[in-house]
Amino acid sequence: MVEHATVATDAVVTLDVALPGIVWGWMITLNMWAKSIGTGVVLIGVYLLKKYGDRAATVKTLMPVISFIFLNIFLLFTLLDLHQPFRMWHIFFYPHWTSAITVGAWLATIFTGIIFVMAAGKILKRIDEEQYNKLMWAAFVFAIPVTLYTATIMGESAARELWQTPTELIQMALAAFIGGSATYLLLGIGDQNIKRDLAIVLGVSATLSFIVYMGEYYFGAMKAEEVAATIAFVKEGGSYHTMFWLGQSMGYIIPVILVIFGLRNKSNSMLALASILALAGLWIAKHVWLVIPQLLNLS
Amino acid sequence: MKLGFLVDLALCMGCKGCEVSCKVENEVPISMWRLRVKYVDVGTFPETKRTFTPLRCNHCENAPCERICPVSALHYLENGIVNVDRERCIGCAGCVMACPYGAIYIDPETNTADKCTYCAHRVAGGMMPACVVACPVEANIFGDLDDPTSNISKYIMQHQGNVKVRKPEKNTHPKHFYTGGGEVNLNPLASKREDGYNLFNNITHLKHVGGH
Numbered sequence: 001m002v003e004h005a006t007v008a009t010d011a012v013v014t015l016d017v018a019l020p021g022i023v024w025g026w027m028i029t030l031n032m033w034a035k036s037i038g039t040g041v042v043l044i045g046v047y048l049l050k051k052y053g054d055r056a057a058t059v060k061t062l063m064p065v066i067s068f069i070f071l072n073i074f075l076l077f078t079l080l081d082l083h084q085p086f087r088m089w090h091i092f093f094y095p096h097w098t099s100a101i102t103v104g105a106w107l108a109t110i111f112t113g114i115i116f117v118m119a120a121g122k123i124l125k126r127i128d129e130e131q132y133n134k135l136m137w138a139a140f141v142f143a144i145p146v147t148l149y150t151a152t153i154m155g156e157s158a159a160r161e162l163w164q165t166p167t168e169l170i171q172m173a174l175a176a177f178i179g180g181s182a183t184y185l186l187l188g189i190g191d192q193n194i195k196r197d198l199a200i201v202l203g204v205s206a207t208l209s210f211i212v213y214m215g216e217y218y219f220g221a222m223k224a225e226e227v228a229a230t231i232a233f234v235k236e237g238g239s240y241h242t243m244f245w246l247g248q249s250m251g252y253i254i255p256v257i258l259v260i261f262g263l264r265n266k267s268n269s270m271l272a273l274a275s276i277l278a279l280a281g282l283w284i285a286k287h288v289w290l291v292i293p294q295l296l297n298l299s
Numbered sequence: 300m301k302l303g304f305l306v307d308l309a310l311c312m313g314c315k316g317c318e319v320s321c322k323v324e325n326e327v328p329i330s331m332w333r334l335r336v337k338y339v340d341v342g343t344f345p346e347t348k349r350t351f352t353p354l355r356c357n358h359c360e361n362a363p364c365e366r367i368c369p370v371s372a373l374h375y376l377e378n379g380i381v382n383v384d385r386e387r388c389i390g391c392a393g394c395v396m397a398c399p400y401g402a403i404y405i406d407p408e409t410n411t412a413d414k415c416t417y418c419a420h421r422v423a424g425g426m427m428p429a430c431v432v433a434c435p436v437e438a439n440i441f442g443d444l445d446d447p448t449s450n451i452s453k454y455i456m457q458h459q460g461n462v463k464v465r466k467p468e469k470n471t472h473p474k475h476f477y478t479g480g481g482e483v484n485l486n487p488l489a490s491k492r493e494d495g496y497n498l499f500n501n502i503t504h505l506k507h508v509g510g511h
């Protein structure tokens with residue numbers, strides 16, 4: 001049984017084809033990042049409007065306008081990432097409903113439509129309070145699955161053991177809270193109470209997101225051989241080690257510290273800096289997580 | 300009818316005849332592969348051994364590629380083949396993310412997904428897949444798994460206990476079997492792979508036309 005005794009340690013690939021490389025790259029990262037902001041500003045915006053009413057009045061116009069801009073960035077890069085972008089219409093004429101890509105595309109299209117009507121209605125002053133409120137609640141309801149569906153695409157990506165739907169669902173929701181709160185903080189919306197709420201949402205979401213990543217980083221390897229091999233790319237010596245920690249520091253660790261000091265000192269500039277770092281770090285953290293499972297040899 | 304494949308790894312001698320015939324039959328572009336034979340060397344000198352493993356799409360009964368395809372470009376044929384409709388495909392690469400065996404590629408000439416189809420066009424005309432015909436030692440056995448008198452069914456019966464599939468834990472129910480193989484043949488993580496040191500590893504990929 002020489003063969004079996006040596007298999008585990010001395011097996012080397014001596015002739016094979018090249019690995020396919022990264023297929024879902026920065027455009028998909030940008031897609032997820034922009035979607036987090038586009039849906040996050042709605043989720044957080046509705047909360048602000050409900051809690052603070054007229055004190056958050058500027059949100060009424062800003063919410064659909066910012067959301068519309070980022071949803072269009074998200075849709076544009078979704079389209080550009082297709083190898084056959086002019087066939088996008090197939091998704092609507094030949095939908096395959098077991099695919100989270102199909103469900104997501106439909107939901108995102110309806111959501112963008114609602115947001116467009118809200119934004120246009122507000123800018124052109126062609127919408128009354130009652131109509132706005134109805135659309136706002138519809139947008140709020142749609143924003144939830146639109147935020148989350150990418151996690152189910154990742155779950156359906158059966159080749160990428162690292163991406164598990166339950167964990168990714170949490171990360172997508174937290175990314176939306178980070179995206180929404182950081183955007184409003186950067187825009188300097190509302191009084192000190194509103195800013196405090198936004199800073200708390202940002203700080204808590206960043207902390208939770210960091211904890212989930214650390215859970216994967218330190219314990220993920222116990223789940224499966226493939227996860228261990230994937231996580232090795234971000235561990236010490238791995239090709240994405242530096243980028244991973246850059247994302248974690250910029251996206252989560254430093255913003256949380258800045259939020260704590262910003263709240264204590266009532267410093268809006270600290271909160272704004274935390275927001276910029278959180279948005280930039282979110283992109284990096286998401287990108288690393290997207291790319292590393294694609295470095296693995298699957299066969 | 301449920302068409303399946305079985306490779307007897309004890310017979311395969313790594314000649315790559317199947318690989319070349321597949322390329323020619325299906326006009327697979329440069330730098331892309333539907334079927335390849337992977338060499339893995341096992342052991343420490345002088346107790347070494349070279350293993351050969353032909354790898355292609357498994358035509359899974361529970362295929363993640365079919366499930367994730369948003370437009371049903373990947374679809375099941377009645378004979379069990381998982382086929383690709385290039386005209387329907389939008390090139391989202393969801394299937395590339397989903398196939399646990401890395402069996403799908405985006406064709407740089409058509410900008411659509413492609414993979415082994417068990418030579419569905421030949422099968423429809425009553426012929427064997429090109430790789431089966433090319434194999435000089437008949438290591439590739441192809442046939443109807445539902446028919447107990449087919450070669451493949453008999454082979455599976457005769458080799459009970461020694462018939463394996465790749466990554467059974469993925470719950471894909473492959474219709475592609477192997478006999479005479481072990482972990483190094485079927486588990487890509489059981490061998491070290493240092494890119495850039497192997498023949499064909501340092502090749503230039505074709506730029507996609509259109510798209511990106």
Ligand code: SF4
Binds near residue numbers: 356414
């Ligand atoms: S091996 Fe991959 S491409 Fe082939 S049917 Fe299974 S999941 Fe699809």
Ligand code: SF4
Binds near residue numbers: 371392
């Ligand atoms: S690349 Fe084509 S075949 Fe693959 S999932 Fe997308 S539409 Fe379907």
